[in-house]
Amino acid sequence: MSIKDIPQTLTDIETALVLDAPAEVIDGHFERLLGLALSLPHPDAGKVAAALWQVAADVATTPSAQSRFEALSGALRALHRGSPVDVAPLLAAPLSSSPAHSTPGASVTAPPHAEPHAEPQAEPLDALPTFEPGERALIEEFILESTESMDLAEQSMLALESTPGDPELLNATFRAFHSVKGVAGFLRLSQVTRLAHAVETLLDRARRGELAPERSFIDLVLQGIDCVRRLLTWLAPQATGDAPTGPCPETASLAAAAERYAPGQMPAVTPSSSPALSVSQADAVATAPEGQARRPVPTQVKVDTEKLDALVDLVGELLIAQSMVAEDARLAGAATTQATRNLAQLSRIARELQRAAMSMRMVPVSGTFEKMVRVAREAGKHTAKQVTVTTVGGDTELDRTVTELLHDPLVHMVRNAIDHGLESTEQRRAAGKPEAGALTLAARHEGGQIVVEVRDDGRGLDPTKLVARARERGLIGYSDVLTDAQAYQLIFLPGFSTAAQVTDLSGRGVGMDVVRTNVERVRGRIEVESVLGQGTTFRIRLPLTLAIIDGLLLRIGEERYILPTEWAREAIRPKADEVSYVFGVGDMVSVRGELVPLRSLATHLSTGEAGPRPENGIVVLIEGGGRRCGLIVDELLGRQEVVIKGLGDALGQVPGVAGGAILGDGRIGLILDVRALLDRAHRADLHVAA
Amino acid sequence: MHPDHNPNEAIRRGPQRAEGKYLALALGEEEYGIPVLDVREIVGLMPITRVPNARPNVLGVMNLRGKVVPVIDLRARLGAAMLEATRQTCIVVVKPQGGALVGVLVDQVLEVMQPAEADLDRSPEVANPDLGVTALAKTKGKVRVLLDIGAVLAGEV
Numbered sequence: 001m002s003i004k005d006i007p008q009t010l011t012d013i014e015t016a017l018v019l020d021a022p023a024e025v026i027d028g029h030f031e032r033l034l035g036l037a038l039s040l041p042h043p044d045a046g047k048v049a050a051a052l053w054q055v056a057a058d059v060a061t062t063p064s065a066q067s068r069f070e071a072l073s074g075a076l077r078a079l080h081r082g083s084p085v086d087v088a089p090l091l092a093a094p095l096s097s098s099p100a101h102s103t104p105g106a107s108v109t110a111p112p113h114a115e116p117h118a119e120p121q122a123e124p125l126d127a128l129p130t131f132e133p134g135e136r137a138l139i140e141e142f143i144l145e146s147t148e149s150m151d152l153a154e155q156s157m158l159a160l161e162s163t164p165g166d167p168e169l170l171n172a173t174f175r176a177f178h179s180v181k182g183v184a185g186f187l188r189l190s191q192v193t194r195l196a197h198a199v200e201t202l203l204d205r206a207r208r209g210e211l212a213p214e215r216s217f218i219d220l221v222l223q224g225i226d227c228v229r230r231l232l233t234w235l236a237p238q239a240t241g242d243a244p245t246g247p248c249p250e251t252a253s254l255a256a257a258a259e260r261y262a263p264g265q266m267p268a269v270t271p272s273s274s275p276a277l278s279v280s281q282a283d284a285v286a287t288a289p290e291g292q293a294r295r296p297v298p299t300q301v302k303v304d305t306e307k308l309d310a311l312v313d314l315v316g317e318l319l320i321a322q323s324m325v326a327e328d329a330r331l332a333g334a335a336t337t338q339a340t341r342n343l344a345q346l347s348r349i350a351r352e353l354q355r356a357a358m359s360m361r362m363v364p365v366s367g368t369f370e371k372m373v374r375v376a377r378e379a380g381k382h383t384a385k386q387v388t389v390t391t392v393g394g395d396t397e398l399d400r401t402v403t404e405l406l407h408d409p410l411v412h413m414v415r416n417a418i419d420h421g422l423e424s425t426e427q428r429r430a431a432g433k434p435e436a437g438a439l440t441l442a443a444r445h446e447g448g449q450i451v452v453e454v455r456d457d458g459r460g461l462d463p464t465k466l467v468a469r470a471r472e473r474g475l476i477g478y479s480d481v482l483t484d485a486q487a488y489q490l491i492f493l494p495g496f497s498t499a500a501q502v503t504d505l506s507g508r509g510v511g512m513d514v515v516r517t518n519v520e521r522v523r524g525r526i527e528v529e530s531v532l533g534q535g536t537t538f539r540i541r542l543p544l545t546l547a548i549i550d551g552l553l554l555r556i557g558e559e560r561y562i563l564p565t566e567w568a569r570e571a572i573r574p575k576a577d578e579v580s581y582v583f584g585v586g587d588m589v590s591v592r593g594e595l596v597p598l599r600s601l602a603t604h605l606s607t608g609e610a611g612p613r614p615e616n617g618i619v620v621l622i623e624g625g626g627r628r629c630g631l632i633v634d635e636l637l638g639r640q641e642v643v644i645k646g647l648g649d650a651l652g653q654v655p656g657v658a659g660g661a662i663l664g665d666g667r668i669g670l671i672l673d674v675r676a677l678l679d680r681a682h683r684a685d686l687h688v689a690a
Numbered sequence: 691m692h693p694d695h696n697p698n699e700a701i702r703r704g705p706q707r708a709e710g711k712y713l714a715l716a717l718g719e720e721e722y723g724i725p726v727l728d729v730r731e732i733v734g735l736m737p738i739t740r741v742p743n744a745r746p747n748v749l750g751v752m753n754l755r756g757k758v759v760p761v762i763d764l765r766a767r768l769g770a771a772m773l774e775a776t777r778q779t780c781i782v783v784v785k786p787q788g789g790a791l792v793g794v795l796v797d798q799v800l801e802v803m804q805p806a807e808a809d810l811d812r813s814p815e816v817a818n819p820d821l822g823v824t825a826l827a828k829t830k831g832k833v834r835v836l837l838d839i840g841a842v843l844a845g846e847v
Contacts, residue, residue, distance in 0.1 A: 317756055559740060605742035645758045647741065647751055649790030650843070655743045660751055660758045668739040668751050668758055 006040075006080040009033045010073050013052075017059055019377055019387065021436075026056065033076075042079045044087045048072055051091060063188075074243030131238055132374060135187070137367055140239035142183050143232050144300065149176035150225050150232075157221050164213055173221065174203040180228060192231050195251045198258035199224035211261075220261055227254050305400075308360055312547045315350075315357040316643035317662065319548075322350045323641070324664055358545050363403055365443045365452065366394030371407070372414050376439055379418040386425060386436035387418055396443035398450055399546055402522045406452065406540070409515040413454045413538050414439065416512075421458035421536055431533070433457065452540045461530040463487035470496065488528045492516045520675050522546065523566065525624065551642050551661070551671065552620065555635040557607045560669045562642055562661055563631070567674040569621040571636055576615040587614055589630050596621060598630045599677060604656060627678040640664070644671060698732055712827070714800040714834055715782060718770025723803065723827055724839045730783045730791065732799055735775055752793055754783065761793040762843065773797050786840025794839070805829055810836075 013029045015021075030053040037049035052072040058065035071090055078085045131139060153176035156169040163169070181196035199221060206213050230249040237243065325331065326347055335343070369391040380387035398406070422428075422437035429435060440455040463484045470476045470490045482490075490496055494513040519526045524542040543549070543566070551562035552571075578590045579598070587598040598619065602611025611617070612634055619630040642661035647654060658673040712723030713732075738750040738761050749761045761781060765772055773779075778798040785791050805827040811817075812825045822841035827834045 314756070607740075607742065648758050648760045648792070650792045651741065651744060651748065651751070651760045654741055657741065657743070660739070662753050662756060662758075666753055667737045668753050670739060670741065670751075 006033070006036050007077055009036060010077060013056070014073070017056065018373070019389070020381065022386075030056065037076060037079075040079055042087075044091060045076065045079050047091055048076050048079065048087050052076065070243070077243060131187075136239050136241055136370075138187060139235065142187060143236055143239060144302065145183070146180045146228065146232055148302075149180055150228055152176050154222065154225050157218050157225070160213055161215075161218055167207065170203055170207050170213065174200060174207060177203065177224070177228075189231075189235070191248065191251045192228065195224060195227060195231070195255045195258075198255040202258045202261055217261070220258060223254055224258060227251055303360075309547075312357045312361060312545075313643060313645070315354045316548050319350050319354050320641060320643060320662075320664075322347055358399075358547070359397070361400050361545075362397035363400050364394060365396050365398050365403065366391070368403055368407060368410065369394050369441050369443075372410055372441055375411050375414050376418060379415045383419055383422075384425075385418060385422050387422065388436045388438050390438065390440045392440065392442040393444045396445065396450060398443075398542065399544075401546055402524075402542055405518060405522045406542075409518045409540070410441075410452075410454065412511055412515050414441075417454055417456040417458065417536070417538075421456040423459050427459075446541075448544060450542045450544060452542065453537055455535065455537045457535040460532040460534055460536055461488055461491070461528070462532055466490050488530060491528070492526070520624070523549070523564070525566075546644070548641055548643055549671070551640055553637040553640050553663070553669065554601070554620070554631075554633045555637055556601045556605060556611065556633055557609045559605075559607065560637065560663065560667075561601070561605070562640075562669050562671045563620060563622070564658075564671065564674060565639065567622045567624050567678075569623050569628075571618055571620045572630075574614050574619055579614045589614060589619055591621065591630075596628050596630045598632055600632045601672075602632075602634075604677065622674055622678065624674065624678055629678055631677065642669070642671070711802055711804045712834075712836060713782065714803050715796040716778075716798040716800060717765050717768055717796055718773060720768065720770050721800065721832060721834045722768070723805075723834045723836045724782070724784065725836075726802060728784045728786045728839050730785050733781050733783060733793075735779050735781060735795075749795060752781070754791075754793070757791070759783065759791050759793050761795055763795045764842065765795075765797075767842070784839050784843070786838075786843065789840050789843065792843055794843075803827070803829060803834075 009029055009032055013026065013033065016026045016029060030049075034046065034049045034053065038046040040046075052069065055065050055068050055072065059069045075085050075087050075090055079087070153173040156172040156176075160166065160169045160173075177196045177200040181193055181200060184192035184196060202217070202224075203221065205211050206217060211217065227249065231251065234246070234249055326343055373389045373391065376387050376389045417439055418437070422439075423431065423433075425435050428437065438455075438457045440453070442451075442453040442455065444451050463482070466487045467476070467480075467482055467490070470487075470493070471478055471480075473495060475490065475493050475496065476482070491512045492515075496513070516526050519540050519542075522542060523546065524540050527539045527541070528536065529539065530536040549562075550565040552565055552568055554561045554563055572589075572591065574589045580588055580590070580595075582588050582595070585597055588595045589598055590596075598614055600611040602609050611632060614630075614632050617632045617634055618636050619632055620636070621628065621630050623629075640663075642663070644659045644661060647657065647660050656673050656676050658671045660668045660670055663669045709727070711726040713726050713729050714721060714723050716722075733754065736752050738752050740750040741748060741760075744750075744760075747763050747767055749763050751758050752761050753759075764770075776797070780796060780799055781793040782796055782799065783791060783793050809828050810825045811828065816826045817824055819838070819841065822838045822844075823835055824838050825836045827836055
């Protein structure tokens with residue numbers, strides 16, 4: 001055991017608390033923590049650990065205990081790093097968990113307007129609620145937005161000095177504080193809420209003409225703006241899950257001053273009249289020598305996603321144009337060494353540019369995973385099952401749109417895994433498994449794709465029961481014989497099962513058809529692997545980007561269409577004796593002994609022409625989600641990367657068409673909606689799956 | 691040449707000067723006017739890709755400098771005769787207020803006009819909001835139908 005283990009142990013404890021681990025597990029962690037803390041050079045480290053252990057029992061139920069827990073664990077981490085921390089005030093706070101008014105964090109539970117005018121010394125130093133990992137994104141957003149609001153308020157107030165009569169400037173400042181107050185209330189940031197409320201009330205009085213916006217008034221509002229900024233700066237580490245550094249900026253005296261403000265009076269708060277405020281102001285000066293309040297998270301810029309999309313779009317076009325130039329045979333013949341080198345340089349820059357543009361849209365998957373840990377925790381509580389959640393590869397980056405669309409399917413899969421995948425505690429014990437079920441969320445890059453997995457060590461899927469269920473539901477015929485892999489695919493069929501019916505079975509078909517549809521919407525694929533009695537893995541494969549696809553260029557009549565390569569398996573020229581007509585299905589082609597339904601793209605796209613007979617054209621076999629189909633086309637023109645574009649807002653969604661792309665000659669080629677094609681063919685496919 | 695006779699020039703000079711001005715165009719044998727405010731630009735006839743399963747008057751989509759823009763043929767809708775494409779045939783790209791970018795195939799763009807209020811007939815017998823007709827303009831012995839292009843297109847795409 002080494003000193004290095006303190007942060008890890010604290011994380012273990014926090015995880016165990018979040019997951020409601022059994023008391024003996026938590027106590028075990030604390031025993032270790034206590035031992036580690038006692039070995040630290042700081043004399044009070046052991047006391048801090050002991051206080052932490054004591055408060056842990058109430059963390060889940062009492063907000064004051066939560067903030068105390070945060071403060072203590074933060075102090076212990078700081079001691080571990082060797083930072084000089086004065087732990088005396090922390091330890092001096094009552095160890096009882098009753099939410100007494102003097103307990104740090106007690107004000108969190110009290111609505112700000114109901115609070116009496118607190119005297120500065122009564123304001124807790126660390127009144128910060130405990131934030132769930134899932135709320136961190138909210139805090140970050142709050143900091144960004146509030147920083148903007150405060151900038152706007154500052155501009156308005158300064159403008160008010162020169163045009164005192166302008167009500168719009170007062171209104172703008174009022175709105176800025178109002179929005180800060182609203183979100184702060186939601187995030188349980190009582191200090192920010194109270195301060196913003198006080199300043200907002202003050203502004204409202206001026207708006208209603210109760211007081212004139214004179215110099216002292218503007219000074220006070222500006223002080224309020226600076227104070228909110230200090231709070232935001234102090235709050236910033238929370239967005240990344242770190243403990244705040246230093247004490248919380250003092251706000252009560254300023255809030256009180258705003259509440260008591262009378263016209264003509266100088267602001268009640270001056271550095272000399274309030275030692276607490278002067279300390280925090282000194283901090284602000286120390287961090288920003290120009291005397292300007294330091295902007296929290298100053299390295300980020302808010303950009304309209306539309307602009308970002310347009311950039312990614314244009315870069316995609318650039319890359320395609322570049323590759324057309326680079327591959328032009330006539331140019332290659334005439335080029336000098338210098339020109340070839342320059343062209344290679346251009347290609348390299350274009351690719352770099354593409355990578356940079358793409359990365360702007362990318363976010364790590366960890367944020368989504370953190371939300372899933374919470375979902376798993378609630379599902380576990382709901383079903384009275386113990387669940388240990390492990391996440392792997394949280395730093396894997398995904399397109400922001402993909403992340404958003406992935407959220408719902410993941411929630412579904414995590415709930416299903418716990419509800420239906422994991423056995424009850426008794427069953428697990430009987431099967432000789434650990435009582436706590438293991439759920440793993442993993443993300444990684446794999447062959448130009450991103451793979452996201454939801455893995456459980458539960459009972460696994462039983463193919464026999466799945467087939468029986470599908471027969472009962474009339475989804476497959478009684479004579480059909482399915483391989484295990486085909487049987488697993490059944491859970492993705494619409495109408496396979498509902499929750500109530502499947503709970504008795506081993507299956508878990510709750511809305512899995514919706515999951516698949518959502519995944520396919522972001523051009524992803526879903527796979528399932530299962531070992532009976534050992535667990536199930538759902539694996540989602542996603543493209544790195546939504547902006548560009550690799551496509552097969554097809555000719556159908558006079559028009560060219562693009563078929564996304566990810567769906568295409570092979571292209572064949574069937575002989576006449578390989579094509580047969582099946583009643584109720586239509587033409588089918590025999591591929592290595594398997595019958596695959598055929599679709600004429602000319603008919604599907606209603607080009608007005610009959611299109612070639614299968615034996616006269618080319619058949620492109622497409623496959624997805626266990627469904628297959630052969631598309632009859634006139635000609636296969638080649639393979640090409642294209643930038644996906646919508647067909648314009650005026651047209652919106654057109655059935656059978658996924659979008660458009662600009663081809664090498666400047667004309668537009670339409671991208672086929674393969675899922676729609678497969679949906680039409682899949683029933684027929686299932687009937688001959690044997 | 692008076693600058694107003696060059697339609698793209700008038701469009702470029704922006705909305706301040708566009709108020710009350712109409713782009714006069716020919717659809718079949720008839721002449722129409724659409725507010726210059728709603729017109730983005732005029733481009734020559736270019737390749738149009740047919741879109742399956744779209745509304746009957748949607749000719750398809752064109753590539754407007756990298757943007758995919760639908761192209762509509764209003765002649766059937768307005769009861770105008772279908773003419774063969776000529777050198778005058780062009781596409782008027784419009785973006786009505788609150789609407790999306792749409793290309794309208796026209797047989798000829800005539801001029802930018804600014805009819806005097808006295809020359810406008812807004813009587814209920816001619817103006818029909820349901821059809822997107824706002825008024826009749828009588829200038830130089832000709833009658834032109836002024837269209838609310840946003841309302842006309844609303845039912846087409």
